[in-house]
Amino acid sequence: MPITRRQFLKVFAGTGVAVTVSGNLLPEIVSALEKAAAGNPPVLWIQGAGCTGCSVSLLNTLHPSIAEVLLNIISLKFHQTVMASAGQKAYDYLWETAGKNYGKYFLVTEGAIETANEGRCCLSGEREGKEVPFTDLTMYLGKGAAAVLALGQCGFGGIPSAKPNPTGVKSVRDFFKDAGVKTPVINIPGCPPHPDWIVGTVAHALMFGVPELDSDGRPVMFYGTLVHDNCPYRSYYDDKKFAKSFGEEGCRLELGCKGPESYADCWKRGWNNNVNWCVHNSLCLGCTQPGWPDSFSPMYVKTSG
Amino acid sequence: MTKLTISPVTRIEGHLKIEVDLQGGKVVDAKSSGTMYRGIENILKGRDPRDASQITQRICGVCPTAHGTASVRCLDNAFGVKPSTNGRIIRNLIFGSDYLMSHILHFYHLAALDYVKGPDTQPFIPRYEGDYRLDPKTNKVAVDQYLKALDIKQKTHQMVALFGGKAPIPYGMVAGGATEVPTVDKMISLKWRLKEIQEFIDGTYLPTVYLVAGAYKDLFNVGVGCKNLLSFGVFPLDDDEKTFLLKPGSYTQGKDLPLDQTQIREYVKYSNYPDSTTGLHPSKGKTEWVPDKKGAYSYIKAPRYRDLPHEGGPLSRMWVTNPVLSKHANKFLGIDPKKEIRFRDLGDKAFSVLGRHAARAEECKLVADAMDKWIGQLKPGAPSWTKVEIPKEAEGFGLTEAPRGALGHWISIKDQKIDNYQVVAATIWNACPRDDKGNRGPIEQALIGTPVPDIKNPFNIVRVVRAFDP
Numbered sequence: 001m002p003i004t005r006r007q008f009l010k011v012f013a014g015t016g017v018a019v020t021v022s023g024n025l026l027p028e029i030v031s032a033l034e035k036a037a038a039g040n041p042p043v044l045w046i047q048g049a050g051c052t053g054c055s056v057s058l059l060n061t062l063h064p065s066i067a068e069v070l071l072n073i074i075s076l077k078f079h080q081t082v083m084a085s086a087g088q089k090a091y092d093y094l095w096e097t098a099g100k101n102y103g104k105y106f107l108v109t110e111g112a113i114e115t116a117n118e119g120r121c122c123l124s125g126e127r128e129g130k131e132v133p134f135t136d137l138t139m140y141l142g143k144g145a146a147a148v149l150a151l152g153q154c155g156f157g158g159i160p161s162a163k164p165n166p167t168g169v170k171s172v173r174d175f176f177k178d179a180g181v182k183t184p185v186i187n188i189p190g191c192p193p194h195p196d197w198i199v200g201t202v203a204h205a206l207m208f209g210v211p212e213l214d215s216d217g218r219p220v221m222f223y224g225t226l227v228h229d230n231c232p233y234r235s236y237y238d239d240k241k242f243a244k245s246f247g248e249e250g251c252r253l254e255l256g257c258k259g260p261e262s263y264a265d266c267w268k269r270g271w272n273n274n275v276n277w278c279v280h281n282s283l284c285l286g287c288t289q290p291g292w293p294d295s296f297s298p299m300y301v302k303t304s305g
Numbered sequence: 306m307t308k309l310t311i312s313p314v315t316r317i318e319g320h321l322k323i324e325v326d327l328q329g330g331k332v333v334d335a336k337s338s339g340t341m342y343r344g345i346e347n348i349l350k351g352r353d354p355r356d357a358s359q360i361t362q363r364i365c366g367v368c369p370t371a372h373g374t375a376s377v378r379c380l381d382n383a384f385g386v387k388p389s390t391n392g393r394i395i396r397n398l399i400f401g402s403d404y405l406m407s408h409i410l411h412f413y414h415l416a417a418l419d420y421v422k423g424p425d426t427q428p429f430i431p432r433y434e435g436d437y438r439l440d441p442k443t444n445k446v447a448v449d450q451y452l453k454a455l456d457i458k459q460k461t462h463q464m465v466a467l468f469g470g471k472a473p474i475p476y477g478m479v480a481g482g483a484t485e486v487p488t489v490d491k492m493i494s495l496k497w498r499l500k501e502i503q504e505f506i507d508g509t510y511l512p513t514v515y516l517v518a519g520a521y522k523d524l525f526n527v528g529v530g531c532k533n534l535l536s537f538g539v540f541p542l543d544d545d546e547k548t549f550l551l552k553p554g555s556y557t558q559g560k561d562l563p564l565d566q567t568q569i570r571e572y573v574k575y576s577n578y579p580d581s582t583t584g585l586h587p588s589k590g591k592t593e594w595v596p597d598k599k600g601a602y603s604y605i606k607a608p609r610y611r612d613l614p615h616e617g618g619p620l621s622r623m624w625v626t627n628p629v630l631s632k633h634a635n636k637f638l639g640i641d642p643k644k645e646i647r648f649r650d651l652g653d654k655a656f657s658v659l660g661r662h663a664a665r666a667e668e669c670k671l672v673a674d675a676m677d678k679w680i681g682q683l684k685p686g687a688p689s690w691t692k693v694e695i696p697k698e699a700e701g702f703g704l705t706e707a708p709r710g711a712l713g714h715w716i717s718i719k720d721q722k723i724d725n726y727q728v729v730a731a732t733i734w735n736a737c738p739r740d741d742k743g744n745r746g747p748i749e750q751a752l753i754g755t756p757v758p759d760i761k762n763p764f765n766i767v768r769v770v771r772a773f774d775p
Contacts, residue, residue: 049343052318053366056473059410060459067452076428080315084418084432086767087311093431114343117596121604123320123340126312131340159348159363166344166594192366192473246479246690247486271471272463275494281470281477282484285359293360298353300479 041206042097042105044141045079048134049122049160049167050111053192054152055081061195062273069199073206077105091125098141106205107145107183110152112160113138113175116168135175142176147184147205150217151198153191156290163294171290173217184210187217191287196269197222216290218263227259227284230267246282256300258286306333309760312340314767316415317775318367321736323748325766327757332766335745335752337736339605342577346592349726354380354695354718355480357726361714362474364730367410369474370403370465371707371731372714374539379714380480383701384693390544391689392482394679395468397540398495399477400705401676402464405502406472407708408619408669409461409510411774412662413454419768420517421447433762438520447517450509457505464498467491483689496680503673506666507631514666515637518659528658528769530751531614533557534621535734537564537713539706540675550675551622551668551706557611561625566704566713569729571606572740578606583741587715588700590727603738607746608729616747617710617734618773619664620655623648630667658765661772665708695721707731709774735773748773 047055059066070076076083078094085093098105111134114121119135126132142148150172154160161169170178173185186205188197201219204211211219228234236242236251243250253260262284270277278284286296293299312322320341326334345364349357358376362369374396381388388396422437422444423429439447462472468485469475477484485491518525538553553564571590573583577598582591587608594604609615627647635642638650648667654660695718702715710731717725737746745753748770755765 047320049341051363051366051369053363053369053473056366056410059414059455060462060472062459066455066459070428071424071426079428080313081318082414083315083428084423084430086315086433087313087763089431089433090315091313112343120596121342121594123322124313126310126322129310131312159345159360160343162348162360163351164347166347167342191363245688245692246482246484247688272459272466275463276466276468276470278470278476281468281475282479283476285476293356297356299356299359301353 042077042101043074044077044105045108047080048111049114050154052081054110057192058195058198061199098144102144104146106147107141108149109172112154112158112169114167115170121167142183143181145183150185150187152193153189153287153292155187185217189288222265223263225265227262227267231259252283254302255283257283258296258303259284262286262289264288318365321775330758332752332755335749336602337746337748338603342594342604346726349723352723354723366473368407368707370400371712373478374400374705375703375712375714377478377480379701379703379716382703383699383716386481386691386693388482389688391684391687393541394683395483395689396478397679399465399469399475401672402461404672404708406458406461408665409454410458413451416771433764435759435762436764467495481691481693486689487683487685489685492680492683499676506670506673511631511633511666514662515633524658525654527755528751529656530616531747532656533613533615534624535610535615535617535711536622536625537704537706537711552626554625556624568611571608573606574741575601575738576606577601577604587727587729605733605737607737607740608733609740614744614747617731619668620661623664623668628671631670658768658772710734732775736775
């Protein structure tokens, strides 16, 4: 028996979890956001130059299950990969829903924002017979959003922004900042992000407001710890026992592990019902850090940091 | 003549626009346009070759392991290294798990809503209205399965992660083999998870595909396509990688031909790339995007095999391999269950919207059953990885089959760095535009003749397109 959105709210309200609101955000924005969250805020999920990996990762959420998230917790008005509708019917509905709820909905961006050639590298759909670049769509929806959840590494630019950045990718923050748009942006990086990071951030925003964010816009509750300091292989590092090949016991530093520069809680959360995680399997590639992949390349070479 | 544009095509991976001309309630012309360009191939230039297997996985978050497989095979080939038995099998198990994920996700979450009416809530409304043919009881069963399949989907990703580290986009496949040495506890854990998925495929997914097919029988005659089929082969069964679970080869103009990768060319007359780069083999390929090119209507190139459009995906692999089908197929076709029927016994029914769905579901069972055997062939404690040296200069290629079609990567290395890297992705074969001779791509051809009785709710257009799992 799935829980209802109402029950979901109750469960969270009863836990007495402290409300942490970021000092990085203007108070009036925070209060606007909380006002928005009090209703049943529509969620508009748009996809730019990405791979759909963030959506595929979200589908793996366990507690609550994705069925509960979709049916009972959020009102997902637009999501290209799961929605029933298509073409004009779907795209017009996106614009109409945004117009009717301007200022109140949450915007989720997945994939990078390509600004070269007036954004024509990535076309989001057709409206009144004209192709709409993803840049134009994001700008309109971003201005009217209570908050933007910039999902995945592409929120920082990600792989599409890697050298030579062929399509002029901008991070979501810079894209709005350069246009003077003040909508708060929460980054949930990772390539892809863990489903708990997405659901947990949404839940926190709905229950308690914006979670505390670090200077890169990431929720501290998920991205506040250094992988290397907490790594179960740390004692190998301290003993200078380094794995020289995959499958060998030892710290993964010399295989190229980027744990010493990466902030995320994979070390305790694990992936896919905690059956495994990157460092146990091979190494951390640093996919939650701004500047990835370029600042963490080559991947399979010992980091200088 | 009436024009109809569907942009965006939803419930696919990526950005696709379909334009059709309608006459007398049927499609008489069609254009398929990819509307997103990233230039991943240009991003790869100058990098450490080994990074390609991670960067290319981000081409597609639904089938990252397909790019991972093509890339590590490409690197093995360029580096002159051969994975160990464990390396080969672990790669097959990671990729195989993702195959199960992709096929189940495709049927239930990407395609089913074209046949099954979802509940009257987001994200199931708005929707096309009208042509839902399941009786209310069957429809409800199908909706319940949609939800059940979400749980199955995340469990297949647990299987990917067991040897892959995480899913989607695992780290467990690298040049030289796989990263984890198999242990008995992981093998057992994988086997038990697989058992649940096998039961779902055999007890739920396959029978439901045939049940839905029974209510939409006319769709065995819709979406014929180009009838040229291409398979690069996938899941190597021996350490020399000479035999495959799903075989390489092509069915070209009615003839079975052996695979010859030198026969691939990419054309760009109708694509946003300079005409000077048309007709190249991918080993010499270029990806120089030009935004406003006259006559171009797609950001994807038009790959051709033996100079003809070829369809990729489960239909192609099952036709080329021609395996024995499940007993569900016997039942559906009214054939004695004791009699063995093979995929080609479907005849012309195979070349259709429903033929593609049946091929995918039958293939899903085939892969799952094979994985069960592969787990037992792992050697616990034996190495999975062979050390690699990056050559100063080298060329290589890696071919495999993404769940949605033939996938190849080509590399040339200079000064131990990537000098050129080219990807011919699976959906490029199917969703491509016309080639320089004006031959339509496979999806475009499949759309011709499709009946569209209600232009406001063009069910059959999206059914044809989604059957290719773009």
